[in-house]
Amino acid sequence: MFNPGEQLIKRIKFGAICVGVVAVLCLLGVLRYQYNTIIDLRADNKEQAQALSQKEKEITRLKDEAAENQRIMLELSKQEAEARSESDEVIKSIPQDIKQSHPYNASAPRNVVEFLRK
Numbered sequence: 312m313f314n315p316g317e318q319l320i321k322r323i324k325f326g327a328i329c330v331g332v333v334a335v336l337c338l339l340g341v342l343r344y345q346y347n348t349i350i351d352l353r354a355d356n357k358e359q360a361q362a363l364s365q366k367e368k369e370i371t372r373l374k375d376e377a378a379e380n381q382r383i384m385l386e387l388s389k390q391e392a393e394a395r396s397e398s399d400e401v402i403k404s405i406p407q408d409i410k411q412s413h414p415y416n417a418s419a420p421r422n423v424v425e426f427l428r429k
């Protein structure tokens with residue numbers, strides 16, 4: 312006939328099975344969420360790797376430009392120093408009497424004129 316103990320055991324088993332099914336479904340949902348998160352992170356990682364590669368190329372290019380600029384600056388300073396020493400030599404080669412004369416109607420020394428033409 313009707314045995315309340317057996318009915319209780321069946322209900323407990325059914326409840327446990329339902330709880331197990333719900334738990335498995337929840338775990339599958341969490342697993343799906345984690346899978347999507349991993350996929351998104353991989354895509355982000357790939358984008359960041361590409362950006363990093365571009366930045367490294369840009370840094371290399373800028374370093375090369377800086378080295379070229381430094382080389383040009385050294386070359387310009389060397390040329391400027393040569394021009395300065397040449398002008399100093401021209402100034403030193405002007406005789407003292409010409410330096411002390413009144414320059415209004417005087418002609419310039421030939422070496423000064425040649426230097427200015429350069």
